[in-house]
Amino acid sequence: MKKILILLLLPLFSYSQLDLQKTFKFSTFYGAINGGTSVSDIETFSVIDGLGITTTQTPYDYNVTLGVRKIARFGYENKANTFYDGTESNYSDAATVGKIKGVEFLFEVDYKRQEGVEYLDQNHFVRYVGKNLLIKTEYLKDGFADVEYFETSERYRYNVNNKLSFNVGTAQRISEPYGYDPLATWKLNNGNIHYTYLALEEGYNVDVAHQMYYNPDGDLVATSADVWEQVVVPVILSDYTQRKRNELPAQWNYSAVVGFDYYHYTKDFWLHSWGNLLPYHVNINNEYSYHDYNNGQWMDYSGGVILGKKFNKRLGVFAEGKYNKYWNREWYDFKMGINYIIR
Numbered sequence: 068m069k070k071i072l073i074l075l076l077l078p079l080f081s082y083s084q085l086d087l088q089k090t091f092k093f094s095t096f097y098g099a100i101n102g103g104t105s106v107s108d109i110e111t112f113s114v115i116d117g118l119g120i121t122t123t124q125t126p127y128d129y130n131v132t133l134g135v136r137k138i139a140r141f142g143y144e145n146k147a148n149t150f151y152d153g154t155e156s157n158y159s160d161a162a163t164v165g166k167i168k169g170v171e172f173l174f175e176v177d178y179k180r181q182e183g184v185e186y187l188d189q190n191h192f193v194r195y196v197g198k199n200l201l202i203k204t205e206y207l208k209d210g211f212a213d214v215e216y217f218e219t220s221e222r223y224r225y226n227v228n229n230k231l232s233f234n235v236g237t238a239q240r241i242s243e244p245y246g247y248d249p250l251a252t253w254k255l256n257n258g259n260i261h262y263t264y265l266a267l268e269e270g271y272n273v274d275v276a277h278q279m280y281y282n283p284d285g286d287l288v289a290t291s292a293d294v295w296e297q298v299v300v301p302v303i304l305s306d307y308t309q310r311k312r313n314e315l316p317a318q319w320n321y322s323a324v325v326g327f328d329y330y331h332y333t334k335d336f337w338l339h340s341w342g343n344l345l346p347y348h349v350n351i352n353n354e355y356s357y358h359d360y361n362n363g364q365w366m367d368y369s370g371g372v373i374l375g376k377k378f379n380k381r382l383g384v385f386a387e388g389k390y391n392k393y394w395n396r397e398w399y400d401f402k403m404g405i406n407y408i409i410r
Contacts, residue, residue: 090170094137102129106182125183134175139166141339142332143375158400161371161389162341163203164224164232164328165196186210199224201234212398216242220324231329238345240320245394246360249311250304266303318356321349322367335377342370357394367393381408 105125141159165171170193177188192205201222208215222236253265263273270283273295280289280299289295326343345367350358357365371389378384388401 094135096135098133100131102127126180128181130177130179132175132177136173138171138173141166143337143373158371158373158387158389159339162328163201163234163326163343165194168196170195181211209398214393214396214398216240216393222324230331233327235325238322238324241317243312244315244318244355245396246357247312247315247355249308262300262304265307266300269303269307315355318353319351323347337375339373340371344368381410
């Protein structure tokens, strides 16, 4: 993680020639804590040795956010809040081209608990926009979407006019070996998968005759085959696959990238859209390369759109969203609606 942050900061400080005051002028440092009720308690009934009721309680949700950002707002962005509170969803941050030329950046860390599961999410990027040059360095970790990667791209920008531009260049990405399936690799001599044997290798103990199942620490975790197979085994498989993936080195991806950006704004109508396509990836013949798991080339892409229309002083509609698909993993956000002011 430390190396990634250094890579992110290098273009930032190189551009400013280590002039910190100039670099962080007009930027905002922010920190916030948000919380709220999670899902309600769930009662589970069982009839083993009589009626039993188990209540599963999910602790409250929270989000601790720390960040610093220096990103010029587009015309449609109205800073209504006095403070950044960590809950903002600025779709335009994902755009390839910013509002102004020069360097912009975002560094944000979110430590959160959602529906009882804890995540450490991160979103960092440094973006340079020139007349004919685009450079962006980004690190994203989204626990809920289960995606994490580091990416840099260098592109030539062709301006059709002051609204529309196209870009082409190269992208370099570092990620875990997506596509690698540890369970497909682990098989018995007969070519089959029997998950109880895997559990035994992981340190679990099984007394089939008495239906007693113990974890590696010796704690009793199940007293029936149904609970063992439906509750405990899925946890074992999840822990095993995560551990095996973490044991492998990060994978490099070298790709061609093409994209576009369009921005039009008036007080009554605005449209901001962008898209990126990675149609070709260099095969480095690595044992855990995504080429092997995908049997050749694949398409990665991302994009977003922000649309607003005011029909008159009372009525208006809006639609905003962004979509990403890398290594057959998808994550997206969107919102749309209508506003009508009664006078």
